[in-house]
Amino acid sequence: MVIIGAGSAVFTQGLVADLIREEDLGRWELGLVDIDSEALENVTCLANRMITAKGADIRVTASEERRDLLPGADVVVATIAVGKRRAWEADVFIPRKYGIYQPVGDTTMPGGISRAMRMIPVMVDVAEDVACLCPEAYFINYSNPMTAICRAIRRQTQIPVIGLCHGVNETEGYLARFADLPREQVTTFAVGLNHLTFILDFRFEGQDGWPILDKKLARLRNSDRAYLPESNPFSWSLYENYCAYPAVNDRHVVEFYPELFASGDYYGRQLGVDAFSFEATIAAGDKTYIEMIDQAQGKRPLKEELFHRAPGEHEQLLEILKSIYLDERKVFSVNLPNNGAVPNLPRNGLLELPAVATGRGFVPLYIDYFPDVLATKISKHVYVTEIVVEAAVTGSLPLLVEAMLADGSVSERDVAQKLAIELLKAQQDHLPQF
Numbered sequence: 028m029v030i031i032g033a034g035s036a037v038f039t040q041g042l043v044a045d046l047i048r049e050e051d052l053g054r055w056e057l058g059l060v061d062i063d064s065e066a067l068e069n070v071t072c073l074a075n076r077m078i079t080a081k082g083a084d085i086r087v088t089a090s091e092e093r094r095d096l097l098p099g100a101d102v103v104v105a106t107i108a109v110g111k112r113r114a115w116e117a118d119v120f121i122p123r124k125y126g127i128y129q130p131v132g133d134t135t136m137p138g139g140i141s142r143a144m145r146m147i148p149v150m151v152d153v154a155e156d157v158a159c160l161c162p163e164a165y166f167i168n169y170s171n172p173m174t175a176i177c178r179a180i181r182r183q184t185q186i187p188v189i190g191l192c193h194g195v196n197e198t199e200g201y202l203a204r205f206a207d208l209p210r211e212q213v214t215t216f217a218v219g220l221n222h223l224t225f226i227l228d229f230r231f232e233g234q235d236g237w238p239i240l241d242k243k244l245a246r247l248r249n250s251d252r253a254y255l256p257e258s259n260p261f262s263w264s265l266y267e268n269y270c271a272y273p274a275v276n277d278r279h280v281v282e283f284y285p286e287l288f289a290s291g292d293y294y295g296r297q298l299g300v301d302a303f304s305f306e307a308t309i310a311a312g313d314k315t316y317i318e319m320i321d322q323a324q325g326k327r328p329l330k331e332e333l334f335h336r337a338p339g340e341h342e343q344l345l346e347i348l349k350s351i352y353l354d355e356r357k358v359f360s361v362n363l364p365n366n367g368a369v370p371n372l373p374r375n376g377l378l379e380l381p382a383v384a385t386g387r388g389f390v391p392l393y394i395d396y397f398p399d400v401l402a403t404k405i406s407k408h409v410y411v412t413e414i415v416v417e418a419a420v421t422g423s424l425p426l427l428v429e430a431m432l433a434d435g436s437v438s439e440r441d442v443a444q445k446l447a448i449e450l451l452k453a454q455q456d457h458l459p460q461f
Contacts, residue, residue, distance in 0.1 A: 029100045031093050031153060032107030033059035034066025036316040038169065042104075042344065043074045044334050047083040049345045052352060058096035059089040063111075067091060073323035080329055093153065097160040102348065105153055106169045109145040110457050112309055117453040118142050119305050125446050127436055128291025130278050130303035133171040134222045135408065136285055136436040140415055141450045143175040144427065145457035147419035150176050154186040165351070165388075167191055167344070168362075172415075173221035174408075177362050178377040179416045189389060190362025192221050193342055194275035195379065202229060202272060205256065206239045216381050218369055218397050219405050220412075221362055222279040224379040225271040227397065237270065260294055261287075269401060278303045283408065285436035347384050354386035361389055369394050371402045376409035407433075422460030424451070 033039045039059065046055050059074065061067040071089040078085050090096050097103065108115065118138035119129050125137075132138025150170065157166050166188045168176055177190040195217045203213040208231050216228040229236040244263070247256065255263045259277040261284075266272045273280045281288055281298060288298060296302035321327045343359060350357040358381050365376045368391040372378060382389040411433045418426035428443045437443040451461055 028055060028102040028104065029058035029060060029093070029096050030104045030106065031060045032105060032170070033089075034061035034063050034070050035106050035108075036312060036319050038106045039070050040073055040077065040319065040333055041342070043077050043085075045342075045345050046085055047078065047081045047334065049349070051349055052345070054084050054086075056086045056088065058100065059087065060091070060093045060096055062091055064091055069320045069323040073319060076323065076325075076329060077333060081334065094156055094160060097156055097164075100157075100161040100164045103153075103157050103161065103164045103166045104169065104344070105150065105167070107146075107149065107153075108170065109149050110454065112312055114145065114454055114457060115142070116309060117450070119299060121449055121453055122436075122446060123299075124449075125437070125442060126290050127285070127446075128288075128298045128300065129282055130299045130305060131222075131282060131308075132299075132305065134173070134279065135282050135411075136434060137431055137446055137450065139172045139175075139282070140418075140427070140430050140434065141454060143172050143415050144419045144451075144461070145454055146170060146172065146176055147179040147416065148460055151179055151183045151420070154180045154184045154188060158184060158186050165189065165348070171221075173362055174377050174379075175412050175415050175419070178412055179420065181364060181377070182416060183420060187388070190221065190377070190379070191344065191347070192275075192360075192362070192379070194222060194279070195224055195226070195360035196343060198226065198272070198274035198276060201276065202226070202240065206231075206236065206243055208236070208239065216392070216394065217274060217360055218372075218378065218380050218394050219273070219401070220283075220377075220408055221379045222275055223283045223405070223408070224274045224360065225269070225397075225401055226274060227271050227394070229272070240266075269398060271398065271401060283404070285434070350384035351386065351388065356383050356385050358383055358392070359389075363389060363391055366391070368392065369397050369402075371397055371399060373406055373409045375413075376406070377412065378405075378409075419460070422458070424448070424461070427451075 059071055074087050118141045119132040122137040129136050129138045168188050168190050173190045177188050180188045199215045200210050203210045212232050214230045215226045217224045217226040219225045261277045262273050262280050291298035293302045299305040322329055347359055361382045362379050365372055365374055365378045382391040414430040418430050427447045431437045431443040
């Protein structure tokens with residue numbers, strides 16, 4: 028397995044812990060790739076410390092050049108962030124000057140579109156190397172913006188990339204906790220776009236679980252305080268309107284409805300500031316990275332929780348690979364082309380939908396009950412994604428402006444033009460195509 032972008036503060040250490048625990052798939056060789064030499068050295072040291080501590084039979088190799096490690100790979104995992112957290116800050120802070128506030132800024136609205144401009148060309152290059160050096164490998168992407176990246180790779184290279192995100196799995200757990208139900212007895216089906224995927228079916232022990240949630244909501248409604256759960260009021264309002272709950276809760280979902288949150292106004296708070304603080308997210312990432320370095324260099328002992336199954340993007344990867352290699356035919360939420368699996372959504376759309384992990388790869392389930400009222404929303408963003416991809420591939424300023432207008436967070440063309448130019452200038456070191 029080759030991890031491209033292995034210097035991530037969280038992903039690699041979580042995956043190494045999973046590899047240490049997993050025995051059914053045999054012995055692994057783990058290749059770590061990162062263009063940041065310091066990050067690569069530290070994550071390699073940490074991985075080896077973890078492996079030594081548990082006496083695991085895992086061989087680790089590392090290189091700043093992915094083409095050194097890709098030949099013969101069985102699995103290639105991309106978890107890169109071009110420009111890292113400093114570029115991400117510009118994606119979010121520059122739009123604030125134009126009255127546009129985002130709590131995340133990695134998927135949609137100006138922040139997500141800006142990120143796509145620098146991520147897509149690099150990811151297409153990675154895909155071309157995979158096609159050349161390990162064409163039989165499973166190529167898995169965790170990088171954001173997930174939908175735009177996976178669509179661009181499939182459109183430009185025909186490589187069957189698989190997009191994975193733990194959002195639906197995480198939200199399924201959130202709903203189980205809300206309803207006071209055992210997590211392992213709850214199942215769901217969900218369809219949509221990454222970070223706006225609607226859970227259509229919620230079951231407990233095989234039976235319809237929505238009535239259980241409704242009873243909990245009714246008790247809150249009849250209490251003296253506001254009945255919508257305080258942590259995700261907008262997502263719960265969507266559930267009450269459509270009987271479908273959106274993953275991954277308000278922090279991501281609100282960014283697909285910018286027209287409802289002008290100037291970031293969110294239930295008396297401001298998005299990205301005192302509601303889902305973006306600065307706090309960045310600070311937490313920086314802190315986690317420093318902690319990783321300290322543990323890698325032996326300045327502090329390895330935390331025992333490193334070896335526990337922790338939530339995160341990595342958490343289902345080995346379970347998915349096991350289902351594929353052993354043909355267990357388990358169902359997972361993955362990002363794949365629609366190709367008619369959901370009839371009332373665009374066939375060429377890159378959707379997050381349930382699929383069976385088989386010995387032949389992923390087979391999407393046929394979902395013919397996606398509500399038309401939600402299909403309208405998802406379809407719009409499918410077509411916005413097409414504009415975003417074309418802008419990123421061609422380096423077209425006019426298309427970048429069109430993408431921002433179509434997305435809905437900017438309504439005036441001259442504002443979109445100024446914002447686009449300022450973002451391009453700020454990120455120019457990462458945008459050779461422009």
